[in-house]
Amino acid sequence: MYIYSENIYTPKGFQDGYLKIEDGIIKGIYPEVEPNEEVLDYSQNIILPGFIDIHLHGWATGSFTYEGSSKSLRNMSRDLVKSGVTSYLATTGTDSLDFIKFQLSEAKKAMDSWEPSLGAEVIGIHLEGPFINKEYKGMQKEEHVLNPSIEILENFIEIAGKGNIRLITMAPELPGSEEFIKYANKNNIQISVGHTAAEFEDIARLKDLGLGGFTHTYSGMRGFHHRRLGVVGAAMYFNDMYAEFAKQTGLTVKPEAFAIMYRLKGPNKIILTTDCVGLAHVNYEFYHYVRKQTFIPQGDYIKVVSEDGKEELMDKYNYEQVKDLEMNYLDSVKNVVKNVKASISDIVKMTAENPAKYINLYDKKGSIEEGKDADVIVVDDYWNLIDVFVKGLKQNIN
Amino acid sequence: MYIYSENIYTPKGFQDGYLKIEDGIIKGIYPEVEPNEEVLDYSQNIILPGFIDIHLHGWATGSFTYEGSSKSLRNMSRDLVKSGVTSYLATTGTDSLDFIKFQLSEAKKAMDSWEPSLGAEVIGIHLEGPFINKEYKGMQKEEHVLNPSIEILENFIEIAGKGNIRLITMAPELPGSEEFIKYANKNNIQISVGHTAAEFEDIARLKDLGLGGFTHTYSGMRGFHHRRLGVVGAAMYFNDMYAEFAKQTGLTVKPEAFAIMYRLKGPNKIILTTDCVGLAHVNYEFYHYVRKQTFIPQGDYIKVVSEDGKEELMDKYNYEQVKDLEMNYLDSVKNVVKNVKASISDIVKMTAENPAKYINLYDKKGSIEEGKDADVIVVDDYWNLIDVFVKGLKQNIN
Numbered sequence: 001m002y003i004y005s006e007n008i009y010t011p012k013g014f015q016d017g018y019l020k021i022e023d024g025i026i027k028g029i030y031p032e033v034e035p036n037e038e039v040l041d042y043s044q045n046i047i048l049p050g051f052i053d054i055h056l057h058g059w060a061t062g063s064f065t066y067e068g069s070s071k072s073l074r075n076m077s078r079d080l081v082k083s084g085v086t087s088y089l090a091t092t093g094t095d096s097l098d099f100i101k102f103q104l105s106e107a108k109k110a111m112d113s114w115e116p117s118l119g120a121e122v123i124g125i126h127l128e129g130p131f132i133n134k135e136y137k138g139m140q141k142e143e144h145v146l147n148p149s150i151e152i153l154e155n156f157i158e159i160a161g162k163g164n165i166r167l168i169t170m171a172p173e174l175p176g177s178e179e180f181i182k183y184a185n186k187n188n189i190q191i192s193v194g195h196t197a198a199e200f201e202d203i204a205r206l207k208d209l210g211l212g213g214f215t216h217t218y219s220g221m222r223g224f225h226h227r228r229l230g231v232v233g234a235a236m237y238f239n240d241m242y243a244e245f246a247k248q249t250g251l252t253v254k255p256e257a258f259a260i261m262y263r264l265k266g267p268n269k270i271i272l273t274t275d276c277v278g279l280a281h282v283n284y285e286f287y288h289y290v291r292k293q294t295f296i297p298q299g300d301y302i303k304v305v306s307e308d309g310k311e312e313l314m315d316k317y318n319y320e321q322v323k324d325l326e327m328n329y330l331d332s333v334k335n336v337v338k339n340v341k342a343s344i345s346d347i348v349k350m351t352a353e354n355p356a357k358y359i360n361l362y363d364k365k366g367s368i369e370e371g372k373d374a375d376v377i378v379v380d381d382y383w384n385l386i387d388v389f390v391k392g393l394k395q396n397i398n
Numbered sequence: 399m400y401i402y403s404e405n406i407y408t409p410k411g412f413q414d415g416y417l418k419i420e421d422g423i424i425k426g427i428y429p430e431v432e433p434n435e436e437v438l439d440y441s442q443n444i445i446l447p448g449f450i451d452i453h454l455h456g457w458a459t460g461s462f463t464y465e466g467s468s469k470s471l472r473n474m475s476r477d478l479v480k481s482g483v484t485s486y487l488a489t490t491g492t493d494s495l496d497f498i499k500f501q502l503s504e505a506k507k508a509m510d511s512w513e514p515s516l517g518a519e520v521i522g523i524h525l526e527g528p529f530i531n532k533e534y535k536g537m538q539k540e541e542h543v544l545n546p547s548i549e550i551l552e553n554f555i556e557i558a559g560k561g562n563i564r565l566i567t568m569a570p571e572l573p574g575s576e577e578f579i580k581y582a583n584k585n586n587i588q589i590s591v592g593h594t595a596a597e598f599e600d601i602a603r604l605k606d607l608g609l610g611g612f613t614h615t616y617s618g619m620r621g622f623h624h625r626r627l628g629v630v631g632a633a634m635y636f637n638d639m640y641a642e643f644a645k646q647t648g649l650t651v652k653p654e655a656f657a658i659m660y661r662l663k664g665p666n667k668i669i670l671t672t673d674c675v676g677l678a679h680v681n682y683e684f685y686h687y688v689r690k691q692t693f694i695p696q697g698d699y700i701k702v703v704s705e706d707g708k709e710e711l712m713d714k715y716n717y718e719q720v721k722d723l724e725m726n727y728l729d730s731v732k733n734v735v736k737n738v739k740a741s742i743s744d745i746v747k748m749t750a751e752n753p754a755k756y757i758n759l760y761d762k763k764g765s766i767e768e769g770k771d772a773d774v775i776v777v778d779d780y781w782n783l784i785d786v787f788v789k790g791l792k793q794n795i796n
Binding site: 200218219223224225226227229232233236237252253254256257259260263264 | 598616617621622623624625627630631634635650651652654655657658661662
């Protein structure tokens, strides 16, 4: 199969040609094709590597964080392609060890049985906790917070399958962190700093052991002061560390605060994620302090009560009804484009190249190059999504 | 008179030649000189424009802020050249209107009677207050804080002499600020934001009326938070506004915090000052919370008591005894060179070009160019001061 476009974005810049895909793999870009070959013609639209969301708990009709099941991942995968996400890390939260272990086994199941017809690929697991600091727990559950433990991690790896845990968000100031970070590093697991009470000096001291970046930068970490720089100061100062940003709604992080970090680190060290949770699936009555809405689960439905008393009942498994509960990846990208005047190249870095490099999957994902998975999206000049391919298979995005 | 060097820094880059000075004015740089002309040969040393300190209350043997007299400015001028400062703004504090008026008349006297043999030139006045916010008063006196008043400013201008007030530090969120800023702007007076409880949004709204920059950036202003960016966030975000930094000891602002702002704004929008007060001349018992020392005035002497009980008695008017009480301009520059790897060109911008532009004196000061005042310093490759010229007159710097 060939995809034709005048604007195929590759690490060497835009190319005009026929992108050849065989068995789900990119074979190259050619100036012409043999007659009778299947060609999908996107002429003047833009072909980019698909978005990789490395911090995602749930989306629309599924929630890995609330339901924990492989089915939840299936639902997420099916709907994620509708906003340009072609692969993601199934992200756990700070829960009981039993529940996390259940999630890990379910994630493994989803990964083992995944195929392109199911939508976005689950490419691994991101453990957000339980090794975090209670002081900066945010929406994580305090009662399940633990100090870093290599033993627990070994057990997690055993359940999840070797190589499947790709990223851990942790508080590196906790006792036992040094050994833990070294162990993770040795096992090819990236460490992000998050939900942490660390000081600037802790990050400075530990970073070279294997701290790659910061989870939902600005949130869940000690803020910046000019005499006590905190983790925010470390994110601003250490140019070799990545800053992950969750969806750019402007609610959790003001656009200007994002712009400041963007100017400091540049597109090469920013990773865009959504940190969506699949709000429709919350399994307890829950007040969302940013949205200022209460979510009340009612069987297959979720009731959303706003501060003005307005109530809305939604079918949890109906994509159209729940898709606007959280900002999707593509809309977040559009906001970044607007707020920092990011170019297509900048966006590709932040949405595909950087996340793939960060979790050590750049040999397979994150760019349009020969030998890589054919995870590509087609957009127009206004970032409207035209089509999505996962390992060469065209997805249903309507 | 000619000054020869292989490295004369001009806005067009380094030049090798003979810098001709006549009647205190730079005439140009020439490849050779007529025989029998006076030539000072600095061969491989570096010739730069002298430092301009736009935020300086006192220095070593004199304190305009404590003594308020033209004599204090004379003492400061004589000793400032020893650290490369060739001109400065006599800077008032938030004091009683009577004392400020006394200072203004004394500053005028010093300016009217100044000549190059007296050392660094007083090129104007910086009013730090009294139009500041009590909430962020820092070391300013709360009881003398006032809301902005055009009437008071008119009176100040009358006493100081038209054109002599060149800079005002104020809190732009105070009532009456809009009209005040416009009035100052019309009268060619620059406004710095400082000692302020303003929000990011206040700065965004008011900046184009005539807010040029920030006084001792980070200190005396609302800090940065990603949902409430404060004045620090405004300093980080608005690239067209200058950030003034007081001496780079690392005590009031950590070197990394300076580095972050430096990366955001670049050398074109940073101004180095000292904000020295002439600590030896404090006229009341005073605990310095950054130095953690108590200063006790005793006639012509000052007793400095450290936390460990160590006492030192110094002669206020003996330069050698008091010169180390505060970090001087040149040592601050050396720290900046070290902390952000600033080039000579970067330093010239931050110490001479930018301050001169900021207070509208770039037609006369701030660079080595034909027609400008011959305020130049000679340094070696390690920023050791070799010689200082003020309006062409070689100064005693020992």
